[in-house]
Amino acid sequence: MSLENFVRDALREPNDYIAYHIGRELAELYPEKAIIAGDTGAFDLDAFVRAKQCSIVNQISPFTEIKTEWTGRGKSPRGRIENAWTNVLWNGQLLDVLLVTFTRRCYPHRHFWIVADDQQAAESFFMTVCDWACEVRGEVLTFHDGEWTRSKELYDSIKSASFDNLILREGLKQEIQNDLEKFFSSQAVYQQYGIAWKRGVLFVGPPGNGKTHTVKSLVNQLGQPCLYVNTFKSELETDQENIRTVFERARMTRSCLLVLEDLDSLIDDASRAFFLNEMDGFAANTGVLVVATTNHPDRLDPAIRDRPSRFDRKYYFDLPGPVERAQYVAHWNEKLQTDLRFQIRDNSE
Numbered sequence: 001m002s003l004e005n006f007v008r009d010a011l012r013e014p015n016d017y018i019a020y021h022i023g024r025e026l027a028e029l030y031p032e033k034a035i036i037a038g039d040t041g042a043f044d045l046d047a048f049v050r051a052k053q054c055s056i057v058n059q060i061s062p063f064t065e066i067k068t069e070w071t072g073r074g075k076s077p078r079g080r081i082e083n084a085w086t087n088v089l090w091n092g093q094l095l096d097v098l099l100v101t102f103t104r105r106c107y108p109h110r111h112f113w114i115v116a117d118d119q120q121a122a123e124s125f126f127m128t129v130c131d132w133a134c135e136v137r138g139e140v141l142t143f144h145d146g147e148w149t150r151s152k153e154l155y156d157s158i159k160s161a162s163f164d165n166l167i168l169r170e171g172l173k174q175e176i177q178n179d180l181e182k183f184f185s186s187q188a189v190y191q192q193y194g195i196a197w198k199r200g201v202l203f204v205g206p207p208g209n210g211k212t213h214t215v216k217s218l219v220n221q222l223g224q225p226c227l228y229v230n231t232f233k234s235e236l237e238t239d240q241e242n243i244r245t246v247f248e249r250a251r252m253t254r255s256c257l258l259v260l261e262d263l264d265s266l267i268d269d270a271s272r273a274f275f276l277n278e279m280d281g282f283a284a285n286t287g288v289l290v291v292a293t294t295n296h297p298d299r300l301d302p303a304i305r306d307r308p309s310r311f312d313r314k315y316y317f318d319l320p321g322p323v324e325r326a327q328y329v330a331h332w333n334e335k336l337q338t339d340l341r342f343q344i345r346d347n348s349e
Helices: 006-010 015-029 045-050 119-134 152-157 172-184 187-192 211-222 239-253 269-280 322-335
Strands: 034-038 055-059 065-069 078-090 093-104 107-116 140-144 147-151 199-204 226-229 256-260 288-294 313-316
Touching: 006 015, 006 078, 006 093, 015 034, 015 093, 015 107, 034 119, 045 078, 045 119, 078 119, 093 119, 107 119, 119 239, 140 152, 140 239, 147 152, 172 199, 172 211, 172 288, 172 313, 199 211, 211 256, 211 288, 226 239, 239 256, 239 269, 239 288
Parallel strands: 140 226, 199 288, 199 313, 226 256, 256 288
Antiparallel strands: 034 107, 055 078, 065 078, 078 093, 093 107, 140 147
8 A cells, every 4th residue: 555545545445444454554564663543532633733732744645634614703714634644743753643534333433543663652642632632721611412612712701700790699609609619729638538529519590590600700710621511412422421421521621610501401311310320420520510500400300409419519599689689780780881870769768
């Protein structure tokens, strides 16, 4: 097999045979080198290159197939390499990275092969890319349709949210802030006494009473990576598979906030037991703060709602009373232009 047409010729093979075929051909081409292979999404070479953590210095294959993704109105499109053979320069080392996308288990997977002078160099590059890709930096990691996407736009959109512009009943804001700040600063205490360093927090109350605003304010104030779940449902994976994917990612990111908004709509009878196992099963959710909200606590199974080891903190966002309503009106009245403001009568006189 010629290097020039390596990718093209490999893709002509039966799908179940492509991975083995490529691995065998590479072993014959480079008998003195180390080769590792895989198909994990954590090996995000595209993002690693964009961040200038390494550079592509040569394209060995004559054609590099790039899948262009639309990222929103007025924004630059983003490309993702689907099929290519490249030379990568990293830490003074020159490695070959082969990326080939083909269908397995009914949907496309991008597979990779790293060719290096020795096993240590290949594994070190692989681990560095994956470790870097697992970090959440100035963005929110959003889970939708079975996939994680990095959203700087969502992160930027919540920067205006703070506890300063949030009106809640007396004491609730401070109680939430004190509790969760203390959780993240107390890892050593948990370890000292052999207590699992994890926390489940449930915000309960009718819509429109500050639950989502509180979540956004916590993301800003705590400064921890945020993973946000839109839905556990997807076209190709079961809810159970996606729940596992979400919690595995949270454990890799630790410490972090894992946000499950409208929990009652995310979990059903079929996925409930699996969700409970992920919350407090064999795997340790060290450093993971699960923040869930619900408008309908009655729709949550008691095993989720009432078991302390799962959501051991519950905060109730009740309908605002007269004091909170007056504070809310006064707060937003101050934000209006002077000629748009209205007079607030003091009924105490």
